[in-house]
Amino acid sequence: ARIVVLISGSGSNMQAIVEACEAGRIDGHVVAVISNKAGVRGLDIAAEAGIATEVLSHKDYPTREAYDAELQKLIDNYRPDLVVLAGFMRILTADFATHYHGRMLNIHPSLLPKYTGINTHQRALDAGDTEHGVSVHFVTEELDAGPVILQARVPVFEGDTAQDLQQRVQTQEHGIYPLVVSWFCSGRLKLTDAGVELDGELL
């Protein structure tokens, strides 16, 4: 399978997916890494791995619609089977989400449906949660609301800071995201009208 990864920052999830491809744990390869921000570490990691990189700055476009239309063109030049959002910090237009329906994944650092949007770690702390985590989901038109495929849970300890939680969650991210991508690439995972199916069974 041909995978395009979208990032905005450090790219550690993208790196975990690239490594899983190289190790043969994912039946696919990352054909391009696209960032909406120049100069981020994830672009260096991708370039060092010999992967094509692209920067498409949202600041060069007057509207979200104009940006997403151009982004879609750029992505589709690479003819992806799967689009992976890995720390891509943009709200997507409905047209964009619809175009990649059933073939775009996102990772969100909360136990969805809790805490869509940003600052999830601090919000879990503020709420006094004893458990927190991360979700991988199919992307649909609604922000962070697509059907969940897999979650990982972490404990919240007394005295934890948002940064502690972020690190604990990220360790889990690097396990579950490559796993879900591997399911998709081997044809085991599908989004149907009934919902998410793994090996033909509804999740």
Ligand code: GRF
């Ligand atoms: C991750 O914590 C992910 O859950 C969130 O953004 C972060 C991206 O980290 N959506 P990285 O760029 O993969 O290191």
